[in-house]
Amino acid sequence: SSGPTVDAGPVRIGYFPNITHAPGLIADAAGFFGTRLAAAKATPTTSSFNAGPDVIQALLSGSLDIAYIGPNPTVTAYVQSKGAGVRVIAGSTSGGSSLVVRAGINSAADLKGKKFATPQLGNTQDVAFRYWLSTQNLTATKDGGGDVSILPQANSAAVQAFKTGNIDGGWVPEPYWSSLVKAGGHVLVDERTLWPGGRFVTTNVIVRTEFLTKRPLAVQAFLEAHLDALDLCAADAGKARGFAASQIKKITSQTPDAGSLAAAWGNLAFTADPLAATLRQSAANADSVGLLVAKPTDDFASLWQLDPLNAVLLARGQKAVAA
Amino acid sequence: MTSPTTSISERRPLDPIDVPARPRPTRRPGRKVLAPLLAVVVLLAVWQGVVATGWRPDYLLPGPVTVLAELGHLVTLPEFWAAMARTLSRALTGFALAIVIGTAIGLATAGSALLRASIGSLITGLQTMPSVVWFPLAILLLGLGEGAIMLVVVLGAAPSIANGVLLGVDQLPPSYFRLGRVLGAQGWTLYRHIVIPGALPAYVSGLNQGWAFAWRSLMAGELLVVIPGTAALGNRLAFAQEFADAPGLMAYMLVILIIGMIADQIFSAWSRYLRRTRGLTQA
Amino acid sequence: MTSPTTSISERRPLDPIDVPARPRPTRRPGRKVLAPLLAVVVLLAVWQGVVATGWRPDYLLPGPVTVLAELGHLVTLPEFWAAMARTLSRALTGFALAIVIGTAIGLATAGSALLRASIGSLITGLQTMPSVVWFPLAILLLGLGEGAIMLVVVLGAAPSIANGVLLGVDQLPPSYFRLGRVLGAQGWTLYRHIVIPGALPAYVSGLNQGWAFAWRSLMAGELLVVIPGTAALGNRLAFAQEFADAPGLMAYMLVILIIGMIADQIFSAWSRYLRRTRGLTQA
Amino acid sequence: MTLTSSPPAPAVERGRVRLKGVGKVFGSGSQAVTVLQDTDLDVRPGEFVAIVGGSGCGKSTLLTMVAGLEKPTSGTIETGGKVALMFQEATLLPWLTATQNVELALRLQGVDKAERRDRARHLLQRVRLGRYVDLRPHELSGGMRQRVALARVLAQDAAVVCMDEPLGALDALTRDQMHDLIEDVWLEARFTALFVTHNVREAVRLADRAILMGGRPGRIIHAEENTMARPRVMDSAPVAAAAAGLTQRLKDEVASHDESDYFDI
């Protein structure tokens, strides 16, 4: 294609210091962002967040351009901005959440009268748990009542509450899944078993719509870096994990436990495929348990904008993905 | 050379010397209520003005009309009132606890040089800790329940109250202590009849601050600990925030603001009453 | 019938009437520093005692030895000092801003009955809002970065400072205002020479509270966004919590506590100085 | 609130104090207390007026209104030029030393720094506090505080100087010295003085005119010019005689009223 080959200007990228955002962490730590964006004369700056709403707020108000984010905030950003604010330009991570429970609980029926954590009312895991319960004919109200008591709380608090016996388990993402297991829990439901092909979206990459239209070259360069990271995950898991770990350390000053990290890594899959159908399904599930923020008028028709990704994938000799 | 001449009774109301250096007790009864309402109205107008410029899309910065409509919808929902009732009752319980504990600590530290030098700083030090760090401890000590929330509320509010007591006692004219001793008041009697009433205005201000921090800590607490079967304002606020539901978030913020303002009005009225009876209101 | 007889100079030091009802200026210079240290030591001892009972496993409740070792390790790391420096400089900047804004608001509301009735409550109302709810607004107004953090800090601290000013002015004996007017002080001059110095003790107490809340809000604000490689105390604290790193969390809590106590010591010393020169320290 | 309802104040010359039909009511409704009623007084520029009257009869209230700190409920008060007031309580600012308390009055008149300090020290010497200039109020005795306040009111350089029992806490010797001081400064500066005292001989010692006030409600019951030559001696026979006359007058006045009305039984 003809047009400019450089796209000077800042590119602001956000992610969480969390293993489910590994491709972002790796691309940053390994210098892929730097190299790829420098080739387009753009300057990447990365920042790390702690909460999805802050990422969305930053993105929608123009303080951030590209972010690794879960499906739930993705839906929120899309719906709240009436389909205008953001686009998914790639997938990142699949899998990595499950229902971990304490010993003695071995079936859905055993959950009755017990208390379980989810990260946040209405978030991906919370919806998954509630939907699954509904398929088991168990009730759970939004305020923690019903057959099974769901108590949304911060993941780290959930781990502690589990250790002190205040809760009986939780439907949590990695690395807390591994933490709960380490604290004596066992997996009752691996969410992968609930999805066709064992794959469902855990993290994808969103971009500000305006940025996508105005800065196609920067987006392209970003995608190259992102795919570099995914390739490294596929080619050398150990090395990739090392990059992720070092970036987490750099941000949090905490050294992730190598064993837990490896365990978590095994429960995740990294892919450029945004697994669009699973996001749609998850939104439908949320709707059925009454936790969808609002129905998009277009059934997410323009959420995914995968042309740039597919162009890069094809250029790298990989298969295109579909929304 | 003409000398300046002034005729006191004939000065116009806005002559500078007539502008009271401090508010005089207002006679118009409605004003105490009208003025804050006016402030809110001005705030809403400015906000609407900003929104009207189209500076930000309305899903980021909804206008007051949207937010008020949302609020109008909220107040029709029984769950809203249930959440409100739950949160208010927690706030009142926690605040009551904080009053007892904060007052006791304040009086103890005010009355003892050693205690003051030793734990005075510790208390303020504890106050600098954000609420969230107390949760692991609260959960550890009291489990995941009302107890943990109460602990965090008390930790948030008690220091302010203790500080109010301390400031009140420190500001008391030494002549009151001397009078108390001459009248034979010692220990608790001295506190009961001289120190506490004397420190009351600062104490009320401490209570006002304490309420603000009780409420603030409670919001944090309700974000982190959910008790089965109970929705509360804090959770709903968090829920609105999680869903980037700007009108909802702002509607809840308005609710919190209004409750805070009502509380402040109560404490202010109390404080005005105290100042009036003590002759502190005339400039 | 024998009458009670007392010989003042010969009373023993612990005779009740000799126990000062309020602390007298202590002459031993080390005591002001030693007493809080003692309090910390007692705290550590109690903590060690609880841990020694084996009530909770040490990964949930580590003992002081473990935590102090962790702290000892932390202070050898240059990143720790970098984080400390970043957070302290943010705290100082934010606090300075909050002082300017809080003082201005306090003086304005103290000086005007209308402003006080209208925005007085609004300010306290804003104070009841937890820091996190300000994040969306902060990002919207100031973008991601220091500005947003500063906004949260100022919103946390300024109301306490304004409140200190208000309380100080309200508590001033009306005779000072009258004196000021007789001496020809009006408007700013009245404030400069009479009101502000007179309100200083309460103001210092407000500053102390303001610092606590500046710090507290900063801890929350630093969670907002982290540029990799530029950690600050607030996010280190949060991440220690995320990673269930109990010794690390407690070590950071100790750091915050110590900084808070140092700040309190500074403000307390100031306040003691003020009370001494005003003759408020003798019972 | 309309401008026309208050006719332009007739200009009075510097130093004049003119009260016309002045009344003061505290509180309102059933709580209303009439403290001062229908008081007329015209003080010539440079005149020294002493005000004598029973406890609670409204002397302080009158001075407060002349100084512009309270507004009369009825009538008008006109004053020419700046009015200084020495309060019945010393009212020193506790965070300032004796010197600084006096300096503040000078500072607020715009006197510059160097002069300020000298004048303050000089005045404190004249009230015989030269050794105590750097002490703070709480380190001073009651009478010493009163003298600092006296120094301060004299520092104000006002056209009208109101003093509310300025020497009540002083021993006879110091008081006599303060009489000389006040008279000297008054003769130098020719300010108008309104001087409240309970000591009738003091009133005779100092004043050109003594005003007797009665209470419940406060009002002027008698005024007496005093043309004795200055300086007058407090312990002299003529002063004592004049004082006795005034005291008798006050007692008669009281007797002519129901005592239970004058005294607050």
Place this chain on the structure above:
Amino acid sequence: MTLTSSPPAPAVERGRVRLKGVGKVFGSGSQAVTVLQDTDLDVRPGEFVAIVGGSGCGKSTLLTMVAGLEKPTSGTIETGGKVALMFQEATLLPWLTATQNVELALRLQGVDKAERRDRARHLLQRVRLGRYVDLRPHELSGGMRQRVALARVLAQDAAVVCMDEPLGALDALTRDQMHDLIEDVWLEARFTALFVTHNVREAVRLADRAILMGGRPGRIIHAEENTMARPRVMDSAPVAAAAAGLTQRLKDEVASHDESDYFDI
């Protein structure tokens, strides 16, 4: 700090006040100021002692120490029974009405509620404030506040009553009535009175013994028994004569010192 270093206090009988070699120094080191030096005084139970002296000579400090609010730096003070003190400033609690201020003194002695109120009102009537019992301090005049404080100190029912210039803010008529009142209560209750005043005739009117104090450092320079029959009349010739004698004594004493030392130049 050892117990043996303070020998057991010899018991003094109720109402006695005995000062032996009492000294008071404020501050320490280079800041030290000796306010009172080597003062001996023995007051008999039931005696009425008036203390007269220059401004700042240490009268209030002396009373404060007798009341146990300050400790002497040297010497001993022994008092038999409860000591009440009326401060130089009225020191009323602003949140209490006049009645409540007086009632507080009774309450702290354990007087029960009904009696408390009656006694407080009765005392306020005797200080001629019967109409003002429900006003708060800021609504009272200076002299009225002083009388509330007087009522309060009399309510204390103490063995020793110290009064620091209790009538300084009162007009002559009211003051005379208060003299009668104080004398009556004293004759009824036979407390020991320590009465500071700047009015030498007042001292002669009331006291069994007048003590003259000199300043810098404060000390007792003269004591004079007064055996005139009671009731004495303030304006009578014998009282005036005795007062003149005392005043002369005070002046002589001052003259015998360097004046600049006695007065604070």
